[in-house]
Amino acid sequence: MSTAHGARARARIEVTAAIKDEARRQLAAEGAARLSLRAVARELGMVSSALYRYFPSRDDLLTALIIDAYDSLGGTAEAAHEAAAGSGPLQRWIAVCEAVRRWALDHPHEYALIYGSPVPGYTAPDTTVPPAARVGLLLFAIVRDAYRGLGLARPSLPADLRPEAERMAADLAPDLPPETVAALVAAWAQLFGLVGFELFGQFNRVVQDRETFFRHTAGQLAHGVGLVYPQNGPAARNPAS
Amino acid sequence: MSTAHGARARARIEVTAAIKDEARRQLAAEGAARLSLRAVARELGMVSSALYRYFPSRDDLLTALIIDAYDSLGGTAEAAHEAAAGSGPLQRWIAVCEAVRRWALDHPHEYALIYGSPVPGYTAPDTTVPPAARVGLLLFAIVRDAYRGLGLARPSLPADLRPEAERMAADLAPDLPPETVAALVAAWAQLFGLVGFELFGQFNRVVQDRETFFRHTAGQLAHGVGLVYPQNGPAARNPAS
DNA sequence: CAAAAAAGAGAGCAGTGCTCTTGCTTTGGG
DNA sequence: CCCAAAGCAAGAGCACTGCTCTCTTTTTTG
Known part of the structure; x- marks a missing residue:
């Protein structure tokens, strides 16, 4: 077969x-x-x-296109990451974020297909899960690099979120601190919120220079995860084990 | 007529x-x-x-539903804001964010209609602009309150974003510092990114206790805008005029 | 080589948005 | 008050959709 x-x-x-x-x-x-x-x-x-x-069925065709779109986006993001291989984690983070944005602007309908509202009664089959995870995994890899190398600040974590953060860390990245994992998941969602708002016209009459605005906000997201922001100088190396 | x-x-x-x-x-x-x-x-x-x-036409019917949905969401958010009228800006901010999330979970298809991918060749007419702005205006009002009252930290603003930030401030809130306006616009987009990811299933197998995760992240967003996060104690009153 | 599996072609069903024509009813000006 | 004009409902019909079923032809396989 x-x-x-x-x-x-x-x-x-x-x-x-x-x-x-x-x-x-x-x-x-x-x-x-x-x-x-x-x-x-x-x-x-x-x-x-x-x-x-x-x-x-039509849905099966759409599913095939969805997988291809995830792969295309993932490949683009990974290519941008490799192109910035020499730079520090922050630069690579921003490069990946900008690649995601660029791909979205270049493929609006494909982006809408995967990150917009789900079509009719469509529920994504499990086949789409691995390709969909590629960008997320890339962000994890960047943060992991920073954690093991140059240093990574630890975001704060309130007590009531600790159990959930530990659960996420166990599932997604057992080698990273729970507070980092929680912050990373949030940043991941926020990144796509930003891209979606620009793409779907919510920024019309609000943001003009979207390129600059996006780059800066992507940097802020990195900062929230613990990657050092340029001005702040080198961060402390990870204190605990 | x-x-x-x-x-x-x-x-x-x-x-x-x-x-x-x-x-x-x-x-x-x-x-x-x-x-x-x-x-x-x-x-x-x-x-x-x-x-x-x-x-x-069908699109005209959809437009009417879109306006109603924006109004429903806006009304819900405003009601939540008033219910928290006695509390501080941070509590009110979180209350509004949670109301948005709640409404989205309760009205998934209506949320998808207004914040998901635009339908076929649909372009939103200008009639939808004022209702669409209500949640944004509410967030502005909260931050403005904090700015005039209890105090608001100033986010950092790199030089290359300053022109755009000043343009946004002039258009949206001339009484607020440009760095605050820029941070607020970013937080606004990120909030809906968070809600959309949860609603459209991107958090499946990733985040379990979404309630807690969301509340914490909403607090982080507020922090990014300059609203004080509980642990940090009272912030400095706005230094400049 | 014959049986089976795969592929293409066509008709047809039930549904869609939308238009046009035909009557009927309410409304407003002389 | 009455009658033309405007508003409205109904039905038929067009061009399109996803999908199914049957029939014929072609290719693969035991």
């Missing part, structure tokens, strides 16, 4: 790719709501019912 | 309200994408074409 050979199997993966390509084209041009199976089939010169041999 | 009298005019506003009510029901039950004009008409015992006398 997986590595079937023969002309038919080859044709199948080619047609599947062609369908996804055309669907992605329509998605980028018109948005997920206007993506039409019949239009995709028409454009590919096939009859609409034939398309159901490749994707059993 | 506006204050027309007579049975016909009265009937018109009643039917308009009935349509909106039924549409809101379907929106809450199924989401914006599955809201169908024909289904609304069917449920109201009228024929679909008759509905077009009240709303010239």
Whole structure:
């Protein structure tokens, strides 16, 4: 099933790719709501019912596009991270944040598909979980680097949040202090809030120079996680073990 | 046109309200994408074409629902603010943030309609701007109170963001320091990022005790704007004029 | 080589937003 | 008061959607 050979199997993966390509084209041009199976089939010169041999429903096609979008975003973010490999954690953090923003502005409909409101009655299958985690994992990696190397300030953590923070740390990054993990998860959500607000027009008539505003706010987010902000000079090395 | 009298005019506003009510029901039950004009008409015992006398298109109906949703959210937030009128700015800030979150969890599809990805080719008309601003204005009011009264710390502001911060302050709140305005706008976006992530399932398998996590993060946001965080004791009164 | 699996084509169903025409009822000016 | 004008409901119809089912052709496989 997986590595079937023969002309038919080859044709199948080619047609599947062609369908996804055309669907992605329509998605980028018109948005997920206007993506039409019949239009995709028409454009590919096939009859609409034939398309159901490749994707059993419209939702399955969308799921494939969602996974691709997560992968594209994740890849872009990782590329930006590697391009900034020589710099310090703060610079790399900001580079990743800016890559996420850039990708969102370049692929608004794809961004809306993955971080906007879920479509109709759509519930994301588990297949989307690993690709969706890539950006988050990248942020964790940056913070982990800082924790093990140059130093990382510890955010404050009120007593009532400690149990939850420890739970999150155990699940996500047992090697990091719970307060750092909690702060990082918050920063992660806030980053996408920022991007979403700009992309979906909430900043119209409010923020003009969004580039500068975003860079500064991304730096503030890093600061909240414990990464040092330029002016503040070098932070203390992590005190505890 | 506006204050027309007579049975016909009265009937018109009643039917308009009935349509909106039924549409809101379907929106809450199924989401914006599955809201169908024909289904609304069917449920109201009228024929679909008759509905077009009240709303010239589906988008116009959605716009009406969007405005109502903004108003509902704004009203809820304002009520929460007044209920906490006796408390300090930080408590009021958190009360408003929690009211926003609560409303979002209680009205997920309506929240998605206004803060999720924009529907098909929909562009929000200017009519939606004032209701959309209510929550933002409320946050401004809280910070303004703190600025004039108990004191407000000044966030840092790098040189390259100063022009933009001053522009924002001039537009939005000329009586507040530019660094405060910039920080407030960022916090505003981050608040909705947090709510959206929880609502749209991004926190699944990540954050368990979302209530506590949210309250703490809302406090951190307030701190970023300059409102004092409990442990830190009273802040310095605003130094400059 | 024959049986089975896969693929394409076409018709058709139920649903959608929206338009247009046809009558009926309320409204307002002479 | 009455009658034209405007407002409204109803129905038919268009072009589109996702999806299913049947029928035929092609390819793979035991």
